[in-house]
Amino acid sequence: xxxxxxxxxxxxxxxxxxxxxxxxxxxxxxxxxxxxxxxxxxxxxxxxxxxxxxxxxxxxxxxxxxxxxxxxxxxxxxxxxxxxxxxxxxxxxxxxxxxxxxxxxxxxxxxxxxxxxxxxxxxxxxxxxxxxxxxxxxxxxxxxxxxxxxxxxxxxxxxxxxxxxxxxxxxxxxxxxxxxxxxxxxxxxxxxxxxxxxxxxxxxxxxxxxxxxxxxxxxxxxxxxxxxxxxxxxxxxxxxxxxxxxxxxxxxxxxxxxxxxxxxxxxxxxxxxxxxxxxxxxxxxxxxxxxxxxxxxxxxxxxxxxxxxxxxxxxxxxxxxxxxxxxxxxxxxxxxxxxxxx
Amino acid sequence: xxxxxxxxxxxxxxxxxxxxxxxxxxxxxxxxxxxxxxxxxxxxxxxxxxxxxxxxxxxxxxxxxxxxxxxxxxxxxxxxxxxxxxxxxxxxxxxxxxxxxxxxxxxxxxxxxxxxxxxxxxxxxxxxxxxxxxxxxxxxxxxxxxxxxxxxxxxxxxxxxxxxxxxxxxxxxxxxxxxxxxxxxxxxxxxxxxxxxxxxxxxxxxxxxxxxxxxxxxxxxxxxxxxxxxxxxxxx
Amino acid sequence: xxxxxxxxxxxxxxxxxxxxxxxxxxxxxxxxxxxxxxxxxxxxxxxxxxxxxxxxxxxxxxxxxxxxxxxxxxxxxxxxxxxxxxxxxxxxxxxxxxxxxxxxxxxxxxxxxxxxxxxxxxxxxxxxxxxxxxxxxxxxxxxxxxxxxxxxxxxxxxxxxxxxxxxxxxxxxxxxxxxxxxxxxxxxxxxxxxxxxxxxxxxxxxxxxxxxxxxxxxxxxxxxxxxxxxxxxxxxxxxxxxxxxxxxxxxxxxxxxxxxxxxxxxxxxxxxxxxxxxxxxxxxxxxxxxxx
Numbered sequence: 001x002x003x004x005x006x007x008x009x010x011x012x013x014x015x016x017x018x019x020x021x022x023x024x025x026x027x028x029x030x031x032x033x034x035x036x037x038x039x040x041x042x043x044x045x046x047x048x049x050x051x052x053x054x055x056x057x058x059x060x061x062x063x064x065x066x067x068x069x070x071x072x073x074x075x076x077x078x079x080x081x082x083x084x085x086x087x088x089x090x091x092x093x094x095x096x097x098x099x100x101x102x103x104x105x106x107x108x109x110x111x112x113x114x115x116x117x118x119x120x121x122x123x124x125x126x127x128x129x130x131x132x133x134x135x136x137x138x139x140x141x142x143x144x145x146x147x148x149x150x151x152x153x154x155x156x157x158x159x160x161x162x163x164x165x166x167x168x169x170x171x172x173x174x175x176x177x178x179x180x181x182x183x184x185x186x187x188x189x190x191x192x193x194x195x196x197x198x199x200x201x202x203x204x205x206x207x208x209x210x211x212x213x214x215x216x217x218x219x220x221x222x223x224x225x226x227x228x229x230x231x232x233x234x235x236x237x238x239x240x241x242x243x244x245x246x247x248x249x250x251x252x253x254x255x256x257x258x259x260x261x262x263x264x265x266x267x268x269x270x271x272x273x274x275x276x277x278x279x280x281x282x283x284x285x286x287x288x289x290x291x292x293x294x295x296x297x298x299x300x301x302x303x304x305x306x307x308x309x310x311x312x313x314x315x316x317x318x319x320x321x322x323x324x325x326x327x328x329x330x331x332x333x334x335x336x337x338x339x340x341x342x
Numbered sequence: 343x344x345x346x347x348x349x350x351x352x353x354x355x356x357x358x359x360x361x362x363x364x365x366x367x368x369x370x371x372x373x374x375x376x377x378x379x380x381x382x383x384x385x386x387x388x389x390x391x392x393x394x395x396x397x398x399x400x401x402x403x404x405x406x407x408x409x410x411x412x413x414x415x416x417x418x419x420x421x422x423x424x425x426x427x428x429x430x431x432x433x434x435x436x437x438x439x440x441x442x443x444x445x446x447x448x449x450x451x452x453x454x455x456x457x458x459x460x461x462x463x464x465x466x467x468x469x470x471x472x473x474x475x476x477x478x479x480x481x482x483x484x485x486x487x488x489x490x491x492x493x494x495x496x497x498x499x500x501x502x503x504x505x506x507x508x509x510x511x512x513x514x515x516x517x518x519x520x521x522x523x524x525x526x527x528x529x530x531x532x533x534x535x536x537x538x539x540x541x542x543x544x545x546x547x548x549x550x551x552x553x554x555x556x557x558x559x560x561x562x563x564x565x566x567x568x569x570x571x572x573x574x575x576x577x578x
Numbered sequence: 579x580x581x582x583x584x585x586x587x588x589x590x591x592x593x594x595x596x597x598x599x600x601x602x603x604x605x606x607x608x609x610x611x612x613x614x615x616x617x618x619x620x621x622x623x624x625x626x627x628x629x630x631x632x633x634x635x636x637x638x639x640x641x642x643x644x645x646x647x648x649x650x651x652x653x654x655x656x657x658x659x660x661x662x663x664x665x666x667x668x669x670x671x672x673x674x675x676x677x678x679x680x681x682x683x684x685x686x687x688x689x690x691x692x693x694x695x696x697x698x699x700x701x702x703x704x705x706x707x708x709x710x711x712x713x714x715x716x717x718x719x720x721x722x723x724x725x726x727x728x729x730x731x732x733x734x735x736x737x738x739x740x741x742x743x744x745x746x747x748x749x750x751x752x753x754x755x756x757x758x759x760x761x762x763x764x765x766x767x768x769x770x771x772x773x774x775x776x777x778x779x780x781x782x783x784x785x786x787x788x789x790x791x792x793x794x795x796x797x798x799x800x801x802x803x804x805x806x807x808x809x810x811x812x813x814x815x816x817x818x819x820x821x822x823x824x825x826x827x828x829x830x831x832x833x834x835x836x837x838x839x840x841x842x843x844x845x846x847x848x849x850x851x852x853x854x855x856x857x858x859x860x861x862x863x864x865x866x867x868x869x870x
Contacts, residue, residue, distance in 0.1 A: 069677070114851050114854075117858070121612075121673050122854055124613070124673050125615070125802075126847065126850055128615070128805075129802045129806070129843065130847055132802055133802070133847050134844070136842075136843055136844065137841075139840040140840040253681065253684075256677060256680075259677065260678075299688065299689055299693070302693070303686070303688035303689045303794075304685070306681050306688075307685035309678070310681035311682060313674050313675065313677060314660065314678040316674075317664060317674045318660075396755065396758075396759070416759060417762060417763050417764070420758075420759060432753070432756045434749055434752050436748070436752045437745075437752070445745055445746070445749050445757075448745065448760070448761065449760075494761065
C-alpha cells in the first residue's frame with residue numbers, strides 16, 4: 001500500500017517542472033487571448049478542450065497501448081452532464097464541470113473494466129459500437145436529452161470585476177484554457193510519475209509487468225478512467241463554449257478524428273496532443289479556404305476534413321511499419337524486446 | 343560425373359547485424375544424401391531456408407538443375423521441383439491428414455503422386471486420413487510432412503531435423519526411409535540433423551557448420567571416422 | 579402474439595443480412611487475420627454505385643449485378659494496394675488502416691453523392707404475405723433476402739471445404755509460410771479472399787439498403803451488427819457467423835419492437851461485451867481463447 005502512495009506522489013522535481021510548464025503555457029495563452037479577435041478566441045477555446053481530450057487519449061493509447069474509438073461518446077457524456085446541470089438545475093459552472101469529470105470517469109470505469117479483457121480489433125470494435133450507439137440515446141429519451149436539437153444553455157457571464165465590456169468569447173477561451181492547463185499539469189505529472197511508468201510497463205510487456213507485481217487489469221482500467229475524465233472535462237467545456245449539447249456533434253466521425261489527431265500528433269507526448277488539437281481546430285478552416293479557392297461545392301468541402309483524416313490514418317500506418325507501438329517507443333524511450341512470435 | 347542437382351556457392355545470409363550463414367559452398371547430386379551437421383545456432387536451418395527462398399541471401403548463388411534460384415519466390419522454387427520439410431514438421435494442424443497430403447500435390451495437378459501411393463508408404467496416415475493433423479503423434483506428423491513433400495514429385499528434398507523429438511527407434515526408421523527414398527526416387531537430399539551419428543550412417547557426404555561457416559566437407563564415412571572432428575563439433 | 583411473430587420474422591430477415599456482413603468479416607479474418615472495419619464503407623460505396631446505375635438505366639438487376647462486380651474489384655484492389663503492406667505487421671496497424679479507409683470512403687461518398695440519405699429500391703415486393711387471412715410482416719423481399727444469404731453461405735462452404743482452391747485458401751489463411759512451401763500462391767489467395775468478402779458485403783448492402791436508406795453513415799450500425807454477429811459466432815467459424823447473425827437479428831428485433839429502435843445499437847454493444855467477456859472465441863469455439 002505504501003508503495004502505491006509513493007507511486008502517487010510525484011517527485012518534487014516533477015511537480016516544479018509541471019508548474020513551470022503550466023505557468024509558461026498560461027502566460028502564452030493569456031497574451032494570445034488579448035491579441036486575438038473574437039472568431040479566433042473561439043478557435044482557441046476549441047483547441048483547449050480538444051487538447052484536454054487528446055491529452056487523455058495520449059495517456060490511454062500512447063502510454064498504455066489501448067485503442068479507443070469511443071472517446072467522442074465519452075465527451076458526449078460530459079457535455080450532456082454540464083448541459084443538464086447548468087441548464088436544468090442551475091448549477092454553477094465549476095461544480096458542473098467537476099460533476100462531468102466524475103460521471104464520465106465512472107463510465108470510464110465500466111468501459112475500462114471491459115477493455116482490459118479485449119485486445120486490438122475487439123477493443124476497437126467495442127468502443128466503435130459505443131461511439132455509434134450512444135448518440136442514439138438522445139433520440140430515445142427526447143424529453144430529457146432534447147432529441148436531435150439537443151440542449152441549450154445560457155452563455156457563461158464574465159464576472160463584473162473584469163469590466164462590463166469584457167468580450168464573451170475571451171471569457172469562454174479563458175475557461176477552456178484553464179481546463180486545459182489543469183489537464184496539462186496533471187498529465188505531465190502522470191507521465192513522469194510511478195503510475196506513468198506502470199502504464200508504460202504494462203503496454204510494453206504485460207507478462208513482465210505482472211511478474212513485477214503490477215496488477216495489469218487495474219492499471220489498464222486506471223488509464224481508461226484517466227482518459228475518460230479528460231474526455232468528460234473536454235465535453236463539458238465544449239458545452240460551455242458552444243452553449244449547446246447535441247448528438248450531431250458527437251457522431252462517430254469525432255472519435256475517428258480524435259484518433260487521427262493522436263496518430264498525427266505523435267503518440268505518447270503531450271506536445272503531440274497540442275499539435276493534434278491544433279490540427280483539429282484549424283483543418284476545417286483550411287479545407288474551407290481550399291474549397292473556396294477551387295470553387296468546390298459545399299458537399300465536397302464539408303467532407304474534406306474527414307477525407308483528410310482518413311488519408312492521414314492510412315498514410316501514417318503505411319509509413320510507420322512498426323505502428324503505434326513503434327512510434328511510441330521512438331518518442332518515449334529505449335526499445336523493449338517484444339516477445340518472440342509477435 | 344553428372345552435374346549436381348543442387349549447387350550452393352558461397353552463400354551468405356544475414357539477419358540484421360548477425361551473419362547466420364557465412365560463405366557456404368556445397369553440391370548435392372541426384373540419388374544421394376548430404377548431411378548438414380553442427381551445433382544449435384550453427385546456421386543449418388538458415389541455410390535450408392535460404393535455399394528454399396524463405397530467407398533472402400546477401401550473397402552467393404544457388405542453382406537448381408542449373409538454374410539460378412536466388413531471389414526467386416518460395417512458391418516458384420517449389421514449383422521447380424524442390425521440397426522443404428521444415429523444422430517442427432510444418433503440419434497444418436487445422437486441416438485433416440488427407441487435406442495436408444492433397445495440398446502438397448495441388449500445384450502438380452494430375453501428375454502428382456496418387457494418394458494411394460503415399461498411404462502405401464505410410465499406412466498409419468491412411469488410418470488417420472480424416473482426422474485433424476493436430477491429433478497426430480510426432481512420428482505420424484513426420485510421416486505426414488515427408489509424404490506431403492513427396493506428393494509433388496520433387497527432385498530436391500530439404501529436411502530440417504526430421505528425427506527431432508522422436509523416439510530413437512522411430513527416428514532411426516525415418517532415417518532409413520529417407521535413404522531409401524533418395525535412392526529409389528533419385529532425389530538430391532539435403533538433411534539437416536542434430537543427431538550426427540544417425541545422419542552420417544545414411545548419408546553419402548557430410549558438411550559441418552560452425553557459426554555459419556563450413557568447417558568440414560567430406561565423405562560421410564570419413565567424417566564419422568574423424569574422432570577429433572566428432573568431439574569438437576558433433577558430440578560423439 | 580402477432581407482434582412477437584412479426585418481430586421474429588423481421589429478426590430472421592434482418593439477421594440474414596447481419597449474417598452476410600458477419601460472413602464478409604469472417605472471410606477476411608480467416609484469410610488475412612485482419613478485422614476489416616472498412617467493410618462498412620466498402621459496401622456502402624457499392625450500393626451507391628448500384629443506386630446510380632439503377633437511376634441511369636432503370637434496371638434494378640443491372641445495378642445489382644454491377645454492385646456485386648464492383649465489390650469483387652474493390653476488395654481485390656484494397657487488399658493489393660493497401661492491406662498487403664500491413665498484413666504482416668502489428669495487428670493494430672491494420673485496424674487503423676481499415677478505420678482510415680472507412681472514414682475516407684464515407685467522406686468520398688459524401689462528396690460524390692451527398693450526405694442526405696436517399697431511398698433504395700428493394701428487389702421484390704415489401705408487402706407482407708397474407709397467410710390464411712392474417713397479414714404477416716414478412717414479404718417476398720424478405721424471402722429473397724434469406725434465400726440469397728443461405729445460398730451464398732452454402733456456395734462458400736462448398737468452395738472452402740470441397741475444392742482445391744478452397745483448400746489452398748484455407749492453408750494460406752492458417753499457415754501462410756508453410757502454404758508457400760507447398761507451392762500455394764499465398765498472396766493471390768489473400769486477394770481472392772478479400773474479393774470474395776467484398777462480394778458478400780456488397781450483397782449485404784443491397785439487401786439492407788431499402789430498410790435503412792442509403793447514405794455515407796447509414797451503414798455504420800450495420801457494420802457494428804455484423805461485427806457483433808461475427809464475434810458472437812466466433813471469428814473463425816463461418817457457420818457461426820451465420821448463426822450469430824440470425825441470433826443477433828432476433829435479439830435486436832425484439833429490442834426494437836419492445837423498447838424502441840434507437841436502443842438497438844446499444845443493445846448490440848451489450849451483446850458484444852457479454853460475449854467477449856464470457857466466451858471470447860464465440861459461441862462455436864471449442865477452446866476458450868482469452869487473448870486474441
